[in-house]
Amino acid sequence: MDFSLTPEEEAFKKEVNDWLDENMKDLPDWYVRNDGSGPEPESDESLAFSREWHKKLYDAGYVGIAWPKEYGGRGATIMEQVIFNEEMAKRRAPMGAGGLGVGWAGPTIIAAGTEEQKKRFLPKILSGEETWCQGFSEPGAGSDLKNIQTRAVEDGDYYVVNGQKVWTTGGMRADWAILLARTNFDPDIPKQRGISYFLLDMHAPGVTVRPLREMTGYALFGETFLDDVRIHKSLMVGEKDRGFYISMGTLEFERSNASSAVGLLTSINELIALARDMQCNTDPVTRQKIAQFYIEANVAKYIGLRALTRQLRGMTPGPESAVGSALTQEMGQRMQDFAMYLQGPYSRLVRGSKYAIKNGSWQRSFLNSRGNTIATGTSEIKRNIIAQRTLGLPRWV
Incomplete structure (x- = not known):
């Protein structure tokens, strides 16, 4: 190659x-x-x-x-x-x-949206005039999106939507959201076949967003309440009841990010600098750990290139992208754990403390990394995807 x-x-x-x-x-x-x-x-x-x-x-x-x-x-x-x-x-x-708009909403609209939707939304996503958030996860349906309970009921040219979403990144300031809602309530069909994909105006009557304060002290996420929100039928992406499958493509675009491994390599350089500052860069255990991180980051890089090859051939990234996503997110978490180890007793000091290393930025990164293995699907869900959709293993193994 x-x-x-x-x-x-x-x-x-x-x-x-x-x-x-x-x-x-x-x-x-x-x-x-x-x-x-x-x-x-x-x-x-x-x-x-x-x-x-x-x-x-x-x-x-x-x-x-x-x-x-x-x-x-x-x-x-x-x-x-x-x-x-x-x-x-x-x-x-x-x-x-433009992160979520450019990386998630835009590619999904290009792949599955109508020409009207493309002309209406894509230019403003690119220019940054309109920002986007995601309305997938719910209090009882995060890892398993098939269980979402938000309902969208037809009413003439509109759908009336009621429900609650959670972990809405940037929802407090976003203009639009990509939204999953249940449109088929037949109990005899598979749950994933009754979900539709909508574009939601976050300023529409009935939309309420409340910030969620994280353990980092930040409030980057929100919980979104939808009370009789009316969404025009022209804002449905793809076919009715097929939104779950479109959402899997949305998540594959995120999971296939080939540059995430490069970001890990950059973080390794920062970890090396920390080891030098703490005067433990000559310690054999430290050197071995950092070398292992470097090896894994390069493995992740080449997994990302494999997903890229699919895209260069005109294909979507595919379920294989879950391999690189799980690896990079778990590795990022372990790197933050090691950064705490390197700081010894200083690892307990946070922003505002006189003696905190880099004003507590490592501590915030450590706390933030706890969510790495939950975002865009937990590590366990990604392993299920790898087992079932990539390796062809039965569900009961």
């Missing part, structure tokens, strides 16, 4: 790095220092920074690189999108404000 880039891809890589050289000079000092001294993630200052950076990326043609030109994208190859993501991860550059 040849992993070398073509001359055109090398030229694009240089273009991206030249742009980053020029534009990262203007980043705020708190971002450059990366010492935990910046604003809270959900603050107005943080949001304004993300939107400003997103506009720079958009104006330069770096948002939706592989999206079709007719919908506002660059019309470039998926490989160029991956190159861009990898260079951004290597440089620890901010990604802008």
